[in-house]
Amino acid sequence: MNSPVLTTIAVTGFTIAFLHAAIPTHWLPFVLAGRVQKWSRGRTLLVTAVCGSGHVLFTAALGFIVAWLGFAISDQVGAWFPRIAGGTLLLFGFFYVYRQFSGRAHGHSHMFGGHHHSEPGKGDEHEHGPHGGPLVDTGHGRIELSVFETGVPPRFRLYFTDGDGREASPPALELIGLSTLRPDASRQAFSFKAAPDYLESNEEIPEPHEFTVFVELRHDGHTHEHRISFVEVHHHGTHDHEPAASSQPAAPAKSDWAAMVSLFTLLTFSPCEGFIPVYVSGVRYGWSGFALLTVVLSVATIAGMVVFTWLTLLGLEKLKLRWLERYESGVLGGLLCLLGMFVIVFEK
Secondary structure, three states, rough: OOOOHHHHHHHHHHHHHHHOOOOOOOOOOOHHHHHHHHOHHHHHHHHHHHHHHHHHHHHHHHHHHHHHHHHHHHHHHHHHHHHHHHHHHHHHHHHHHHHHHHOOOOOEEEEEEEOOOOOOOOHHHHHHHHOOEEEOOOOOEEEEEEEEEOOOEEEEEEEEEOOOOOOOOOOOOOEEEEEEEEEOOOEEEEEEEEEOOOOOOOOOOOOOOOOEEEEEEEOEEEEEEEEEEEEEOOOOEEEEEEOOOOOOOOOOOOHHHHHHHHHHHHHHOOHHHHHHHHHHHHHHHHHHHHHHHHHHHHHHHHHHHHHHHHHOOOOOOOOOHHHHHHOOOHHHHHEEEHHHHHHHHOOO
């Protein structure tokens, strides 16, 4: 066994799995569920780790199939297998790099810089607009996101201002996207219709209004995503629903299981696709290599999910992860290309 090559594969796999765990859908639902269900910090982290195990098991199951097929191919092609495996890694790598530069990569999420509600009694340091909704700074102006429900079913309304604070016309509908993520891990996408000075969602917003909103802005082949957290409150005489912190009654214990099952299902059936090529590169090392890579996948994934959940629970809203969110596919593609070339050159 060529230990230096296997060590390189394991280190690359750890990096890929850990970076994959930094995607908001792998830890943000646990933060939201923990807040709504009134879980302690320790319990939230425990649920995160348990649900992460489902994510690992499903990925490992796919890796088992890949490894089993790879063993059969390796027996047939013999010494050519390192070149085939390395070439496969290069193809995967080029695919991820292409997805990055074609604008089809994950949109980057301002997950620590959006509207985040303060604890009761501590005030709210974030600015709101004239319609009662939080303001999102896009770098080119601001968007005010409000929930309008005066005499009508609740719908989202988006108001726009330019870089100088003047009212701006709404952008084309195809350039705007909005979705919600609730504590039970359910997501809902909203489409919009144009009004004279705002955009209004076609779909109604189901109760309760306890969710995180992801607003997408598309331009020049790229997608920018901004996060805003909403908490249900009483009305204060305004025409729009204003998100703010409020005391919530303790959630029924039976809903804990529903939340945990939903989170487990969400993570289990969204495997770490970037780790599958790593399993391909480890086929030459047999089942012992497969076991080692599965341990690496488990440690990196669960550690990453727990770390990012923990940091968010601590309130570290200024953590600088925007580069990772924006360039995830490019970084992943580069790592796979480097690993592919390493396998071709050094594995005998």
